[in-house]
Amino acid sequence: MSHLTTHVLDTTAGVPASGVEVVLTDSGGQHLAHATTDADGRTGLGPEPLPAGRYTLTFATGPYFAERDVETFYPEVTVTFVVAVADDGTSRHHHVPLLLSPFAYSTYRGS
Structure with a gap:
């Protein structure tokens, strides 16, 4: 499993949102990864x-x-979040879900 995951749900249609491009960048705007x-x-x-x-995760919802x-x-x-690393060098799995509709969205710290 990746250290960073996301799950996009189309709340209007009541289905998972497949085919959404997601781009990960760092605080300087450097492109780190992308996936669909x-x-x-x-x-x-x-x-x-x-x-x-x-x-920052940018979801291509259009x-x-x-x-x-x-x-x-x-x-x-666009969702900006912070990754913390413990003194022993470990960090938690990061899951950033997106609940999506055409005129609203919400996100939360998942597990």
Whole structure:
């Protein structure tokens, strides 16, 4: 399992959001990884493990909705989060779920 995972759910349709491109960047904007959600709306990305710092996941939601002929207010969703590393050099698995609809979204610290 990747040290960083995500799960995108289309809450309007009540299904996993498959085919959403996700890009991981660091605090300086450097591209670290990209992936596309699978049939279950899940993907793993990022180097193993992520060093301590701020990171951003950008979800390409516009193309996902366009493929379904659904108008959306959010052509992309950007989520910035912090990775902490313990004194012994270990860090937790990071899971960043996205609950998505054409005119709203929410995210939370998953497990």
